[in-house]
Amino acid sequence: MLTWNYPEIPAGFSCHNHTSWSDGSGTLEEICRKGKDMGLKVLGISDHWVKPPFPGTDADSWSMDLSRTGEYVAALQKLKAELEDENFKLLIGLEVDVFPENIGEVIVELQKFPLDYMIGSVHYSGTFAIDYSPESWKDLSEKEMDDHCNVYYDKLEVAAARSEFAFIGHLDLPKKFGFIDNKKYFRRAVKVLDILKESGGAIELNTAGFYKECTEQYPALEILQQAYKRQIPVIINADAHCPEHLMRGFDQARRLLQQAGYK
Numbered sequence: 648m649l650t651w652n653y654p655e656i657p658a659g660f661s662c663h664n665h666t667s668w669s670d671g672s673g674t675l676e677e678i679c680r681k682g683k684d685m686g687l688k689v690l691g692i693s694d695h696w697v698k699p700p701f702p703g704t705d706a707d708s709w710s711m712d713l714s715r716t717g718e719y720v721a722a723l724q725k726l727k728a729e730l731e732d733e734n735f736k737l738l739i740g741l742e743v744d745v746f747p748e749n750i751g752e753v754i755v756e757l758q759k760f761p762l763d764y765m766i767g768s769v770h771y772s773g774t775f776a777i778d779y780s781p782e783s784w785k786d787l788s789e790k791e792m793d794d795h796c797n798v799y800y801d802k803l804e805v806a807a808a809r810s811e812f813a814f815i816g817h818l819d820l821p822k823k824f825g826f827i828d829n830k831k832y833f834r835r836a837v838k839v840l841d842i843l844k845e846s847g848g849a850i851e852l853n854t855a856g857f858y859k860e861c862t863e864q865y866p867a868l869e870i871l872q873q874a875y876k877r878q879i880p881v882i883i884n885a886d887a888h889c890p891e892h893l894m895r896g897f898d899q900a901r902r903l904l905q906q907a908g909y910k
């Protein structure tokens with residue numbers, strides 16, 4: 648289980664990380680050893696688990712092979728047995744892509760595995776991959792961009808209402824490549840926070856955004872301040888796709904959260 652208390656900013660945690668089981672570059676063993684060497688107290692591995700309810704997406708190129716979920720969990724259990732000690736805990740997670748059409752069945756399917764936690768994230772508007780590349784955004788009309796953002800937040804509301812997710816991934820992801828005015832969707836983001844408040848959910852400060860075209864964390868400071876007001880717990884994550892990035896941007900992230908009120 649992955650839990651911590653509001654308004655505490657958990658220290659020594661890094662729980663949104665990918666390996667070569669999905670679209671990351673390090674092996675499970677490499678990333679787990681690196682996390683322990685770096686002095687993390689709690690390392691969570693959360694490879695992508697994407698089951699679109701319709702054809703036409705590029706999910707096969709970045710999701711784990713769903714038929715091998717049991718092997719993934721078993722490999723992590725083995726590493727847990729080898730590496731865990733009183734100072735280091737390894738959590739078995741998944742970053743689950745939320746599709747309103749099948750999320751109920753997907754959760755039932757995943758609850759059969761001894762997972763420590765699941766992240767609820769949205770990466771698609773229909774078959775359009777929100778965070779794949781700037782190329783896919785650059786020729787869209789303003790209306791098309793607006794439609795994708797609204798579908799994104801519609802789906803995120805569904806994710807936020809589920810009590811099974813430890814937290815919601817990268818809340819304001821559509822800003823990633825710098826094509827939209829993120830402030831335009833502030834109310835939509837706040838609505839997601841209101842739903843999380845009801846469902847008992849949490850969010851992450853995801854530092855990967857610092858290094859993308861948007862040049863800021865997900866979500867924006869104004870949204871973090873609203874999360875603080877609503878007493879929504881927050882965790883700092885790197886969304887690392889290689890072992891070296893497990894704690895990338897964490898000092899800056901902590902300062903931002905303190906600015907928002909968290910301790």
Ligand SMILES: [Zn+2]
Pocket residue numbers: 742768770816817
């Ligand atoms: Zn993601």
Ligand SMILES: [Zn+2]
Pocket residue numbers: 663664665742886
């Ligand atoms: Zn991720």
